[in-house]
Amino acid sequence: MSDVDTRYVQFFDGGIAPDHALLGGKCASLATMTAAGMPVPPGFAVTTALYDAFVEESGLRDVIVKALDEIDPDDVASVDSVSAAIRDEICSRPVPERLRRPVIEAWADFQGRFERPVPVAVRSSATAEDLPDASFAGQQDTYLWLVDERDVHEHIRKCWASLYTSRAITYRLRNAVPEDGLSMAVAVQKMVHARVAGVAMTLNPRNGDRSKITIDASWGVGEAVVSGHVTPDNIVVDKVLLCVVEEHVGDKHIELVPDSAGGRLVERDVDAARRAVRSLTDDQVRAVSELAKRAERHYGCPQDIEWALDADLPDGQNLLLLQSRPETVHSSKPKPVAAPAKASPPSVGFSLGSITAHLTAGRAAGVTN
Amino acid sequence: MTVEPAVKSFPRPSELPVPPGAEGWEKLYPYNLVFQNLSGSDDEKFWFCDSQHWPTVFKPFETIGGEFAVKCLGQYNTRHLLIPPANGIEFKIHLGYLYMSPVPVPEEQIPARVPEFERRVGHYFQNWDSLLEQWKIKVRATIDELEALTFAGLPEMVPFDDIVSGKAKDGSEVLMENYDRLIQLVYQNWQYHFEFLNLGYLAYLDFFTFAKQVFPGIPDQAIAKMVQGVDMELFRPDDELKKLATLAVELGLQSAFENTDDVEGTLARVGDLSGGRQWLDAYRAAQDPWFNFTVGNGFYGHDKYWIEHQEIPLGYIKDYIRRVGEGQRILRPIAELVAERDRIVAEYRSLLDGENLAAFDVKHGLAVTAYPYVENHNFYIEHWTMGVFWRKVRELSRVFVAAGFWAGEGDLLYLTRGEVRDALFDLVTGWAVGAEPTGPSYWPAEIDRRRGIIDALGSRRPQPALNTPPAQITEPFTMMLWGITTEQVQQWLGDDSGDDTAITGMSASPGVAEGRARVVHHADQLSEVQEGEILVATITAPSWGPIFGKIKATVTDIGGMMSHAAIVCREYGLPAVTGTGNGSTTIRTGQLIRVDGDAGRVEILED
Numbered sequence: 001m002s003d004v005d006t007r008y009v010q011f012f013d014g015g016i017a018p019d020h021a022l023l024g025g026k027c028a029s030l031a032t033m034t035a036a037g038m039p040v041p042p043g044f045a046v047t048t049a050l051y052d053a054f055v056e057e058s059g060l061r062d063v064i065v066k067a068l069d070e071i072d073p074d075d076v077a078s079v080d081s082v083s084a085a086i087r088d089e090i091c092s093r094p095v096p097e098r099l100r101r102p103v104i105e106a107w108a109d110f111q112g113r114f115e116r117p118v119p120v121a122v123r124s125s126a127t128a129e130d131l132p133d134a135s136f137a138g139q140q141d142t143y144l145w146l147v148d149e150r151d152v153h154e155h156i157r158k159c160w161a162s163l164y165t166s167r168a169i170t171y172r173l174r175n176a177v178p179e180d181g182l183s184m185a186v187a188v189q190k191m192v193h194a195r196v197a198g199v200a201m202t203l204n205p206r207n208g209d210r211s212k213i214t215i216d217a218s219w220g221v222g223e224a225v226v227s228g229h230v231t232p233d234n235i236v237v238d239k240v241l242l243c244v245v246e247e248h249v250g251d252k253h254i255e256l257v258p259d260s261a262g263g264r265l266v267e268r269d270v271d272a273a274r275r276a277v278r279s280l281t282d283d284q285v286r287a288v289s290e291l292a293k294r295a296e297r298h299y300g301c302p303q304d305i306e307w308a309l310d311a312d313l314p315d316g317q318n319l320l321l322l323q324s325r326p327e328t329v330h331s332s333k334p335k336p337v338a339a340p341a342k343a344s345p346p347s348v349g350f351s352l353g354s355i356t357a358h359l360t361a362g363r364a365a366g367v368t369n
Numbered sequence: 370m371t372v373e374p375a376v377k378s379f380p381r382p383s384e385l386p387v388p389p390g391a392e393g394w395e396k397l398y399p400y401n402l403v404f405q406n407l408s409g410s411d412d413e414k415f416w417f418c419d420s421q422h423w424p425t426v427f428k429p430f431e432t433i434g435g436e437f438a439v440k441c442l443g444q445y446n447t448r449h450l451l452i453p454p455a456n457g458i459e460f461k462i463h464l465g466y467l468y469m470s471p472v473p474v475p476e477e478q479i480p481a482r483v484p485e486f487e488r489r490v491g492h493y494f495q496n497w498d499s500l501l502e503q504w505k506i507k508v509r510a511t512i513d514e515l516e517a518l519t520f521a522g523l524p525e526m527v528p529f530d531d532i533v534s535g536k537a538k539d540g541s542e543v544l545m546e547n548y549d550r551l552i553q554l555v556y557q558n559w560q561y562h563f564e565f566l567n568l569g570y571l572a573y574l575d576f577f578t579f580a581k582q583v584f585p586g587i588p589d590q591a592i593a594k595m596v597q598g599v600d601m602e603l604f605r606p607d608d609e610l611k612k613l614a615t616l617a618v619e620l621g622l623q624s625a626f627e628n629t630d631d632v633e634g635t636l637a638r639v640g641d642l643s644g645g646r647q648w649l650d651a652y653r654a655a656q657d658p659w660f661n662f663t664v665g666n667g668f669y670g671h672d673k674y675w676i677e678h679q680e681i682p683l684g685y686i687k688d689y690i691r692r693v694g695e696g697q698r699i700l701r702p703i704a705e706l707v708a709e710r711d712r713i714v715a716e717y718r719s720l721l722d723g724e725n726l727a728a729f730d731v732k733h734g735l736a737v738t739a740y741p742y743v744e745n746h747n748f749y750i751e752h753w754t755m756g757v758f759w760r761k762v763r764e765l766s767r768v769f770v771a772a773g774f775w776a777g778e779g780d781l782l783y784l785t786r787g788e789v790r791d792a793l794f795d796l797v798t799g800w801a802v803g804a805e806p807t808g809p810s811y812w813p814a815e816i817d818r819r820r821g822i823i824d825a826l827g828s829r830r831p832q833p834a835l836n837t838p839p840a841q842i843t844e845p846f847t848m849m850l851w852g853i854t855t856e857q858v859q860q861w862l863g864d865d866s867g868d869d870t871a872i873t874g875m876s877a878s879p880g881v882a883e884g885r886a887r888v889v890h891h892a893d894q895l896s897e898v899q900e901g902e903i904l905v906a907t908i909t910a911p912s913w914g915p916i917f918g919k920i921k922a923t924v925t926d927i928g929g930m931m932s933h934a935a936i937v938c939r940e941y942g943l944p945a946v947t948g949t950g951n952g953s954t955t956i957r958t959g960q961l962i963r964v965d966g967d968a969g970r971v972e973i974l975e976d
């Protein structure tokens with residue numbers, strides 16, 4: 001590991017206890033998962049401290065405060081123009097050399113780990129309350145398949161700029177979220193060359209049953225699943241035996257894949273044969289389930305993970321964890337309770353009532369014509 | 370005008386053609402066992418075939434197993450336990466196979482049965498261990514008494530001592546009493562057989578239903594794994610052979626097992642080697658009682674028992690010796706199996722809390738206590754009791770052979786048990802009056818005729834069911850014991866899935882395997898099974914244990930989640946698809962097949 005300045009840049013596997021305020025939610029989670037030994041693609045965080053230093057040293061802070069002061073929150077056009085102006089400043093104002101260097105060094109260090117240059121994803125990593133719906137995928141900025149170093153720098157700025165979308169500004173004004181301490185970290189992470197990817201939940205969202213793992217899987221990069229652009233395969237797995245309990249093969253009509261030059265992601269049609277079959281083998285279903293189960297055990301509550309099978313890695317090492325966050329919709333609901341059985345004397349040590357209830361339930365008779 | 374949906378049906382019994390050569394088959398069985406009312410309700414009611422226990426055609430004497438077993442099963446539901454919704458199961462023989470029809474309790478009578486049911490079942494569950502202890506004593510006593518029965522020819526003249534003592538009997542009464550006692554004793558152990566069986570299933574069913582409720586869609590095999598015993602008496606015979614094989618290797622006796630078909634020679638060669646004496650002592654100790662074990666299922670007179678056919682266990686030992694030599698681990702990993710079961714229980718349990726957790730513990734506890742009987746009783750009744758019974762039947766038959774009634778030991782099986790009693794009196798009368806009995810001039814030709822009929826019946830497989838099935842099958846025991854579910858019945862009726870290469874059944878043991886099929890219709894074909902093949906059989910018996918170490922997967926026509934094939938495959942970690950209905954008739958030996966034990970599918974990949 002290099003001597004990059006860990007105030008400004010932190011590798012996920014750098015062994016530093018993740019500081020949420022410095023890394024933002026996504027990067028903190030990636031660092032935590034890496035530390036837990038989970039197969040997270042390597043990468044680094046550009047910290048909130050670097051963003052803070054940039055807006056201070058470049059004089060942007062004052063510009064932003066002044067611009068926001070002039071806003072009429074009820075005038076959409078005014079918000080839009082202020083938003084555009086601020087974002088333009090963030091993306092164009094020179095970053096002082098002192099602050100550029102840590103990212104340049106980290107990039108060199110990162111690429112030095114591989115035999116040939118690898119593409120990366122650049123994603124914003126907000127601290128919790130700064131943005132609406134911060135914890136939801138797809139709401140934050142994500143830039144995939146970047147190869148060129150200058151592109152990476154440019155997109156880091158775009159992530160910063162996303163603090164000031166019209167929507168974000170309006171949200172903060174409405175909810176009286178102060179500008180003080182508002183900041184943004186950015187994740188730069190090896191792009192997974194996903195052959196198959198998707199999400200998995202460590203429960204069954206249809207009924208909150210925690211003895212199941214539910215997997216959505218589709219061909220190519222997982223964004224197509226996360227954004228809802230394809231109907232993925234849906235697979236319900238028993239969490240203990242890890243066998244498939246239920247499955248629906250989705251249509252999966254398109255996939256996101258790198259173009260032939262490997263320069264960017266393109267959307268392409270999936271042929272009929274691949275649409276008709278499940279995108280994961282039984283062994284892969286088991287591996288994804290085990291990964292989800294590990295994440296749940298690590299965090300101690302139901303998880304919602306993003307995963308991918310990397311086409312460049314050998315079987316057995318190709319399953320990667322891209323994201324793990326607490327599942328909040330169902331796990332907060334009370335667990336299902338079995339139908340109450342008629343009470344039986346406690347001394348018996350078993351419930352005859354429920355045996356009788358079962359035998360006499362519904363149609364009492366046996367085989368009836 | 371409403372359009373009635375077309376109701377798919379199985380054939381009526383009266384519609385089924387009699388196979389050529391089997392004309393008059395119905396006179397081979399007692400009158401009450403065949404449909405006598407084919408213009409009436411017998412030709413309307415839904416019947417399913419129990420080919421799980423009786424996969425091949427009954428010879429007339431062999432109906433005893435079906436009659437006693439199903440009668441006693443019914444008696445426990447109807448008269449002992451008063452199971453609220455379920456009486457017993459009616460049974461009939463049609464074209465040689467056994468068909469069953471569950472008898473529901475009229476809805477209005479159900480509530481009145483509940484308090485009695487709870488009182489009776491409650492008593493058993495509360496006193497399980499002591500009552501089961503008593504059960505073993507009763508069953509052992511019956512077996513001992515069966516063993517003590519003898520059937521010997523009658524003397525030329527009554528001994529002089531009987532003249533002196535004024536006994537005034539001739540010994541024929543002993544022959545006749547012993548026959549009656551033989552029947553009586555086997556009946557008695559069939560009574561005992563069901564004393565705990567229905568209760569074991571009840572406890573299992575209760576836990577099963579609960580698990581399905583709190584973990585919707587939980588695989589059946591997960592529930593089975595949580596309840597199934599590991600250290601079971603049913604597995605002891607096979608375990609004993611493995612221990613003997615291990616001991617033979619330790620003592621360096623491998624060379625003596627070259628030709629195990631020669632039982633005497635093999636044992637003599639072992640005895641000649643140093644350490645051989647020690648092995649022979651262990652071998653003899655294992656025989657009582659563990660060699661009272663059949664490669665069949667105990668319901669047929671031709672079932673072979675290890676104790677009388679020691680080439681079978683010796684052949685298995687030889688194979689185990691070979692595998693130990695190859696460095697394979699043959700002993701079941703008991704500790705690992707227990708640890709795996711504990712893991713599964715703990716993981717499901719950890720997903721519950723409060724009331725559900727308490728209910729889980731109670732129901733699981735009861736099922737774990739009561740369920741092992743469902744497997745273990747099999748050793749005591751089907752193997753041990755029936756083994757002794759059939760041996761005594763052969764002993765009796767030899768008395769008839771000596772008196773010229775028929776030529777072979779097995780010929781007695783072509784008589785009903787009532788006819789045997791008549792023949793016995795015929796024999797006794799001939800001996801008493803000093804004239805020829807009638808039997809020798811009647812039975813040989815009659816037995817030949819009957820053999821022809823039975824063989825003709827055996828050329829046809831049974832129908833899975835008869836007449837129109839109910840829309841929904843709800844009777845819990847029918848579903849549990851026979852795997853007769855609404856889905857299964859629909860599958861039998863051939864609901865078009867448009868999928869003509871796949872055979873489907875129950876996903877009874879997880880995993881996927883590909884290999885060459887070996888179709889086995891009879892235990893005698895087991896020696897043909899080669900290492901790495903996939904066993905395809907009508908049904909398997911747990912006594913086929915040793916071959917499960919050779920094969921990659923199992924497919925059966927008959928049986929559910931708790932069938933013997935399913936249990937043994939889970940033990941051996943082999944994929945299994947059970948209850949396919951037609952696996953063994955569709956698949957041919959040598960075909961490359963793929964068994965998916967998770968999905969319950971079998972595909973024929975190539976011929």
